[in-house]
Amino acid sequence: MESLYVHLTRIERLAPEDVNNKVRMARMLMMVGEIDNAELKANEILALDEESADGWLIKATIALQKGDPQGAMTEGMKSLMLEPENTDTLTVLAGAHRMMGDEARAFALLDEALEIDPSALAARMIRMELNRQNQQMEQVEADLRYMYNAQPDSEDFAIALAGLLRETERLQEAETLLDDFARSHPGSSRAVRGLVEVVDAQGDTQRADRLLQTFIDNAADSDVATLQFVLIERLMAHGQQTEAMQLLEQLMSAEQSMTRQRAKARRAELYFAEGDDESGLAQLTEVLQDDSQSEPALLVRSRYFIQEGRIDDAVRDLRVVLRNNPDSEMGLMLLGSAYMGSGSAQLADSNFRQVLRLNPGNIDAAVPVINRLLADGDLGRSEQILLNALRRSPNNESLLSLLAQVRLMRNDWTGTEAIISDMQALEGNRAVSEYLSGRIFQGQGQFALAMTRYEAALQQEPRFQRAIEGYAVSQLELEQSDLLLEWLEQRISADPEYIGNYAVKAGVLRQMDDFDAAISVINDALNAVPQWVQGYVQLAGLYQLQDQVDSALSAYARGIEQVDDLSLYALKASLLEQSGRIEEAIDNYEAAHQLAPTNLVVTNNLAALLTSHDPSEENVRRALELTRNFRNSDEPYFLDTHGWALFLFGEVQEAERLIRRAVEGLPDLAVVNYHYGRVLLAQNRVNDARAYLSKAAELAVDDPQLMTRVTDALGQLDSETVAN
Template identity: 25%
Template sequence: MTVTNGGNGIKARRGRMARLLAVSALALAAACASPEEKVQRYSQEGAEFLEAGDLPKAYIQFRNALKINEEHVPSLIGLSEIAEQRKDYQAMFQMLQNIVRLDPSQIESHVKLGKLYLVGSDETAALESAENALEINADDPDARALKAAVLLKIGDNAGAVEIARGVVASDPANPEAVTVLATDKFQNGDRNGALEEINKALEVDPQIAVLQLLRIQILQTLGRNDETLEAYAGLIELFPEEPAYRRVYAGELVKRNEMELAREQFRAIVDLEPENLNAKLNVVRLANRVQGTAAAEAQLQEFIDANPDNDDLKFAMVDFLIEEDEPGRARALLDQLADGDDQDVALKAKNKISVLLLGEGDRESAIALIDEILEVDERNTDALMKRAALQIDDEEFDQAIVNLRTALDNSPDEYDAMVLMATAFEKQENFSFAQAEFAKAYESSDRQARIAQQFSRFLLRRRNTERAEEVLVDSLAAHPGHLENLRLLATIRLARQDWRGAEEVAGMIEQIETQDELAANVKSAAYFGLGDYDSVIETLTARDEVAPLESRPLSSLVTAYLRTDRLDEAQALLDRMLGADPDNYQARIMMARVHAAREDRESYEASLEEAVSRSPEQPEAYELLYRHYLGQGRVDDAAALIDRGIEAAPDNYAMRVFKADVLLNRGERQDALAIYSDLIEERPQDRIIANNFVSLSSDLRLDQDSIARALEIAKTIEDLENPFYRDTVGWAYYRAGDYDRAVEYLSLAVEEIEESAEMRYHLGAAQFASGDEDAARTNLEQALRLGGADFIFRNEVQALLDRM
């Protein structure tokens, strides 16, 4: 956040310091009492230290002054300056609130406070601060620029531009006013105009960092890549001592694969911030990418040799060795650290050793080491978390939760402990507590990508796809470019049939990984959902040129060809694929679809027979060919085909279902029921198997145990809004003697399919049993009419009518 005048910061700070010194000097001249003299002396010394850039000493002196007089405005102003330079905006905000409360005439404090409100999206308070400043001086350019920025934020672009133009007329390099003018043009699509506004200001004062950065962003959106890099280089030249700008520049260089130049920038950051561990590790990472692991290790060792007492670097070497699959060398270094005199370092090393032991499968030794750590430090957070993780594995959830609560008492922001807590609650099926812990972990981690993914996957398991999408979107806003989360977001949007949203995410993935297979698949699925078949073809054809398509995208591509009546192109693609790989099962299935579209039944059948011959264990071609034979009345051929399939893959679930269907077509219902009786034990959650088992069992097995078993299975499908399932469920309730429930489900089934003889029979039987003979007679007579002479339940229906 920028709350100073950007690159005018040096000049502006000197001006503020001069004013602060003057305020302190005037107060000192007027002071009489000894405590007041002390306050003024402390404050003046603080101002001098602040002017010299010695923030720690300045802070102490200002604090000394405030201990005597907590309402001493010059000291509060000094502390707000220190907080601003340290980027501690919360402390700065509190100081500024006190300043304007104690001395409402402090115009600069009103402006700074307003900027903080604006950054925090409190536009009402920001506008109030601007108006307070303007009441003191209606011509103050910073106050006017603040008001313009607020008006722009709330959508009053015309008002914002009018004020900003007035500011720029007298102060052409005012960063806030120029930003308002550039942003207005950018929002209206005039990117070049926005760039022109910024360039004019930078000609007056090139040292306005915020405008330099805004210029870079606009150049990026215009695709002027060379100028963007030149602008970054210029920014570094202007502010060579500012590591933050080098970090941004280095990140851009990494994106452009300019690794050696990026490494130079990270090396410069190390020189500027010798204690910055992350900067050193970035140098190591780039050495790894540019020169390989040996160079990376040598670079890290160089840093360690230069800082032999820096244990963080040694632990970084441990992590590097583990990543390079050298656990032995990592363990040797950890043993050295564990034997040192620093207890905290030793315990950290032992915690890492326990992880290595678990990775080696030596659980017993790992547990012993964790116990040893907790004997020395019973509240050691890492050890408590490891013990809890092991207890979760052992389903000792309550003990795990106790340990995790202790860990969180020690480290309230330890988000990995919260994730473990959530895992324990989820395994206990305490889902509301689990979600609360995941949410806390997500917020505590600052929406970290890894935690966001864990949270969103939990939400998906709970079928809360909307919230899962929210979590990923928020996390990607804070941590853009995380591929796994982009891929997960893409699949969620496809599942929700948000085709445009899925297409957008696929484009983001392609910007990171130009040949990403999932991105192409997501795009094609999105275009398919939108009915844009030409784009499906374009996307997947390009993908096929890189690598042969797998079954799902191949199916999408062929379908797109078929729906756009481009049969020759579809056949040419499949001929090419089968020429390269004659055993490509999916290509043969797709070829059969092309022949079907041409109404070439002979070639359709031949393609499927070839698919069956080459992959006799796969069911898809059997199903298509089976239905083809039945459609032609070739019942014996259909039965023989399924017998071949059963012989090739006797345990294949689909083949056994087809076999049951063959038996039903032959009228051999008891044998079909025997197959479904086995299948329901193997696949109790399969809805089709459940329906078919209950339907057959309710007709063929009328002993009490069988009726109870059928009803038990029927209850697994009773919430499904499908007339066939409702008929099955209703008939199971009828057999169990619950006639009211039977009539309820069977009536719903008949409402949807009025012309089903079997459903009319079932409903009539249930109505007769419940005492409603008139309704029963109507439905039973309808069943005979609809069923005709060959109706399988004709005798049962007639027997019920005879009893009326």
């Protein structure tokens, strides 16, 4: 795809007014999640041809993805007026109406699109999803059967239809479907696995075993090993460890190198699970001596490194995997986990998004991306990712709960109620559905009714924190703070070791500006549960609200004595830095780094403080040592820190390369512009240096210390200009 985009870019340079080429580029940008760049390209299309139906459709699609249904309808209607039978436009308009709660109109538009073109996959998928939410399973099945009949070789549709049959307790039909598909499509290990599971679900384990063995016996050479790995996992699940290990050892001696590598990597995983790390590492070393770039071995070893906190080692292995196989879903997933473990949420998010482009149904990748989007208020993209994931896992309660929260944030009460019905039909955790019902009543201003639903949730799960918080919000809306405080005190007395009740009570008192009482509640909680890290953070925060910095620092110190937690060291160091107590801040960052040497954020902050506070040769060498692995990072903050240390050490050319990349990623950060300006000045690139230093001066108005450095650098630049 990257080479295709390069080709399209080359065409654009040669023919800048080629609208069709720009349309292809915009669609490709949307496909890889570059929404903002796709929108810029759509604007270019419409500037060249304001009657481009594709241009307006792209704008409508982007508006829908950004959670702007009204904008999607406006732009979509412009496209539809130009091309009345464009099924993609009708589908986008249906999505907009659905987002606004008008399901009847959404269904009508989808039906219209499918009448024009029955093969319009997106329209059929969305209609199927709407029918599923409304428990119209016959219509869901009809659409699934249409798609399967239209694409009888599609493994995805075969498995989805079998899943629906199994969900509706038609196990024999599901078995027949999967059996026919597996026999007519040799090599479909997913179909065989599904078939075995369906037979298992009928209580016939022995027949399931015989079926699997039959498929293994009849498989082509290249497919035998794949099914044997399925058999190994099945044997282990049934407690037949000896038989599983015998088969695994047989595969470890297979003729095909990939089969051997995969089997040995699986054996290493089992060693790690047994706690025998030495044997696990030895097994992986044996594989990597034969093939230093073995993907199965590197994936298993990187997972082990992540669990051991050896993030740099894990990243090194995963970069090899992804260099050879950029679309390795597991490689991208593990790299995201590694970055998350190192405190680099931005890099983790980038990797999880790449996973979702490969597999929209990957729940482990979807959840952190959705949480980040929700934190940014991006409801449109959150909902789109959730819907994509739910197509693969329609009964996943975590995804349904997240989707309900998105719809609550949109005030989409009807959509939320439909999800609650789905969750209740699963007969899972009723506490969540009761809580969501409470959220609906709360959103509609029916606070007393909301409180009854929250209490029902708490009867199911007494420590359901969100239900406690919802109850508190509703009772505060009824202006019953005294009753609320009594209710919370009763809960504390009944369960003195559950810190959630203390946290809510302290929050209520803080909202009432009774800081002393809030501090007293947090202290009570910490006396009951001294290991509560967030309690020390909240205590320090309450002191900071009253400008009591020393008391806040004492709260962090008290926590460190009890817990020795990384976040407490880092927060204390940050507060010391803000207070101008730099030497103490450095000491705390050093302690945090000693506690978690693989945490990249702590490492970065320590190195940056060493070079900004006292750029002595000793401190610069220490910063270079700390950040030596930042050289190949994609994180602009890390590039800037390492680049600045290189500059101070006299490595100006390499510093320029790194800080240039940093300023491209952080164009509006004053300190990065200052660093780049200083580097350019050292290279005697006077005009460029002036531009970056002047921009740093504009951005540093609230940072007097940095402003002094920028002013000095500009003065030096002016002096050199006069001298020349």
